[in-house]
Amino acid sequence: MPITPESASRTPDVRVGPLDLVARVDDALAVQALAFGLSEEEIGVRHHIVLRHLMYPGCRAFGATTPEGRLAGFVYGMPNDRAHWWSTVVEPYLRREDLDGWLDDAFVITELHVHPSFQARGIGRELITTITDGVSQPRSILSAIDVESPARRLYRSLGYQDLARQVHFPGAPRPYAVMGAPLPLRRRRPAGAQDARETD
Secondary structure (H helix, E strand, O other): OOOOHHHHHHOOOOEEEEOOOOOOHHHHHHHHHHHHHOOHHHHHHHHHHHHHHOOOOOOEEEEEEOOOOOEEEEEEEEEOOOOOHHHHHHHHHHHHOOOHHHHOOEEEEEEEEEOHHHOOOOHHHHHHHHHHHOOOOOEEEEEEEOOOOHHHHHHHHOOOEEEEEEEOOOOOOOOEEEEEEEOOOOOOOOOOOOOOOOOO
16 A cells, blocks of 8 residues: 555654665665656666665665555665776766765765655654664765755755765766765754755
């Protein structure tokens, strides 16, 4: 049964914990498709990419699930390897800024998405802080579409800063920004400060 705004309001509580992404890859991609806007063809391509990533050493995944077991959001990532495709694309952009050292001893947030019905509840923040709290690397890097968005505001609130902008991935219609943050990530703002809305 799909998550709808009505069902979301009936199940406001979610639990963040380790996710068997191999078993729930279809559920995760359904969330990503809604949160990120993917076509059926793009979902098929990403299905193979996700399963390949899960074979890399140190890859880990966490999910946010409702009491009924529905997936409200997920995150996965891995230690960076300069031989990985993502790293080979962003390296020249970072080197141009004399910041390619960020690619060493870093944990990459590969995907972070929250179902639209569950956004603006701090789930994205909890997912990314949970996954990075358990890694040995001293820094984290990620890429996000290079526009001023709720996702970028969330990342900045966690301590991520722009390392390179207007990064073009082959086949991607829009440029990305590469962001990096020291670990552990910055914690929630003081009481009274409004949290950023997560779209990723």
